[in-house]
Amino acid sequence: xxxxxxxxxxxxxxxxxxxxxxxxxxxxxxxxxxxxxxxxxxxxxxxxxxxxxxxxxxxxxxxxxxxxxxxxxxxxxxxxxxxxxxxxxxxxxxxxxxxxxxxxxxxxxxxxxxxxxxxxxxxxxxxxxxxxxxxxxxxxxxxxxxxxxxxxxxxxxxxxxxxxxxxxxxxxxxxxxxxxxxxxxxxxxxxxxxxxxxxxx
Ligand code: PCA
Numbered sequence: 408x409x410x411x412x413x414x415x416x417x418x419x420x421x422x423x424x425x426x427x428x429x430x431x432x433x434x435x436x437x438x439x440x441x442x443x444x445x446x447x448x449x450x451x452x453x454x455x456x457x458x459x460x461x462x463x464x465x466x467x468x469x470x471x472x473x474x475x476x477x478x479x480x481x482x483x484x485x486x487x488x489x490x491x492x493x494x495x496x497x498x499x500x501x502x503x504x505x506x507x508x509x510x511x512x513x514x515x516x517x518x519x520x521x522x523x524x525x526x527x528x529x530x531x532x533x534x535x536x537x538x539x540x541x542x543x544x545x546x547x548x549x550x551x552x553x554x555x556x557x558x559x560x561x562x563x564x565x566x567x568x569x570x571x572x573x574x575x576x577x578x579x580x581x582x583x584x585x586x587x588x589x590x591x592x593x594x595x596x597x598x599x600x601x602x603x604x605x606x607x608x
Contacts, residue, residue: 411442411604412469414460416476416548419451419500422584426577427475430597440605445469451500451548457510457555464559471568471607472556473522475600476549478573479580482589483537484599486524487544487571490553491517495546510554518557520570527572527603536599544571568607572600 413434415427428448435446447463449456464472478485492514494505524540531538544550553571560569574596581590591599 408438408443409441409470410467411439411444411607412447412463412467412472413444413604414447414449414463414472414474414552416449416451417500419548420497422477422479422580424577424580424583425477426574426580426593426596427477429577429593430475430574430600433597434600439601440607442471442604442607444604449552453494453499453503453505453548453551454501456548456552460552460556461559464556469567472570473604474549474552474556474571476552476571476573477576477580479576479584479586480588481573481575483539483575484531484603485539485541485573486522486527486603487520487541487549487553487573488524489517489519489542490544490550490557490571491546492554493546494551497547499548510551511558514554514558518554518561520553521557521560521566522568522570523606524570527606530602530606531599534602536595536602538599541573544573549573572603574600
């Protein structure tokens with residue numbers, strides 16, 4: 408049985424709930440398609456999150472890596488096409504707010520996802536879920552984690568499917584938030600991620 412490292416994030420900024428946490432906790436230890444899932448939650452922390460995921464990949468030696476993040480306001484499940492070598496954004500959960508910084512001094516400008524993102528989107532649409540490829544993962548923690556994993560894999564000549572998928576808010580988050588935002592049920596979010604995992608060879 409192959410192993411999939413599936414990561415999510417803790418709550419951040421003024422979002423009291425991060426729906427990725429629930430998905431990762433629900434799928435941890437389960438088998439989906441050809442993969443046994445190793446769930447891991449990451450802190451929203453520029454210093455810690457990249458180190459933690461790199462340690463997980465190096466230590467657990469998964470056969471695939473899918474990281475999940477909340478993109479509150481998006482209406483669809485959005486596999487990311489590319490991660491860029493940039494850190495810039497609001498203060499993280501430790502108060503660190505980088506501005507126009509590189510993630511890797513000598514790293515390339517960007518890395519493309521090595522997940523089958525087109526197939527994933529098609530599979531979701533066939534099942535009736537809104538889905539689209541996203542061409543920007545932003546410059547916050549999600550982009551950072553995606554870039555760091557792809558950089559590790561490239562620098563160690565390791566070929567495996569790895570990348571990032573942003574998800575919309577859950578109903579619980581939208582109800583708890585003062586901002587209006589599109590939301591999905593936890594059941595649909597989890598089912599959508601399960602379908603994505605089934606597209607991995
Ligand atoms: N979403 C943020 C960081 C944590 C999360 O779930 C992002 O899109 O960068």
